[in-house]
Amino acid sequence: MSTPRQRLAAFLNQMPLFLGLVLLWMLLWGSFSWLNLLTGTLLATLVSVGFYLPAVQLGLRLNIWYTALYLIRLGFDIVRGSLQVAAVALSPRYTPSNAIVAVHLRTRSDFILTLTGVSTSIVPGAVVVDVDRVRSTLYLHVLNVARPEQVERFRNGVLDEERRIVLALGSREDVERLHRVSGEDRSEKDQRARDQHAHDKRKRGGTS
Template identity: 90%
Template sequence: MSTPKQRLATFANQVPLFLGLVLLWMLLWGSFSWLNLLTGMLLAAIVSVGFYLPAVELGLRLNLWYTLTFLVRLGFDIVRGSLQVAVLALSPRYTPSNAIVAVHLRTRSDFILTLTGVSTSIVPGAIVVDVDRVRSTLYLHVLNVHRPDQVERFRNGVLDEERRIVMALGSREDVERLRRVRGEDRSVQDQRARDQHAHEKRKRGGTA
């Protein structure tokens, strides 16, 4: 049985989502009125109760510098993506070559998973087509992919987006997990580089 403190924390986590649904309803109508506000609150309550999902734990943490960095980079990516898609649309030599790319995020927060998917999808050139919430994995349809290195570059870009979101809005647990997993990934990459270097050295020695 949950304690009063736990129930209060759950309620506090749901309030921003409830207000977000009301705001979305107002934006869809494009005008503010008391009728729209009341109907938005009613529909938000119906959606919250009738289509209940597990509570999203919000870290309630905001780093202004990293938030500004995230927003500036997101704006830059939107402009760059728009120009790239425009060039592809106008190019007479463009040959469609798209891909579905799976990106395994390093955090396990539903909040970070959602924000990463949304911020990636609003950049022209890629859109989320499926989400594996259990494995914290995004599946994205990506335009103009011809080589494996382009897939890896895109995947690393999404992981960088996740990192910026975590540093801006993630909980302390998200930040610690991200740093730990990045350290493990860096160790694996270093080991692969050493193995590759040793392999090339043996190959040169055998050739000689």
């Protein structure tokens, strides 16, 4: 049996998600009214009580500086994505070249996974089509990608978005895991680069 303090902590932990549902309902209607607020609150209550979902641990951490950087970059990406999609739509030479890209996030937080998916989807040109919660993987349909380097550039962009979100809103555990996994990824890339360099050197020596 949970104690009153544990019940209070659980309530406070879920309150941001409840308010997020209400806000999402208001945004869908596109205007504020007391009726929309009331119906949004009722629907959020129904969803929270009637549909069981695993609790999402938010960490209750906010870095003002990184949050500002995250929002500024998100706004920039939305404008840039809108211009790129408009250019593609108006181009008479455009040939459809879309792709489904899997992005394995470095953190294991449901909150970070969700916010990264939402942040990526509201930028024109990509949308989340599936989520693997166990492996913390996003599957995204991406517009106008034809070459492997374009796919890799998009994947790195999503990982950069995850990094900004973690530094702005992630828990200490999220930040520590991000730094640790990022260091391991850099070491792996450096090793691959050294192996490729050694291979190219041996190949040149064999053909000389």
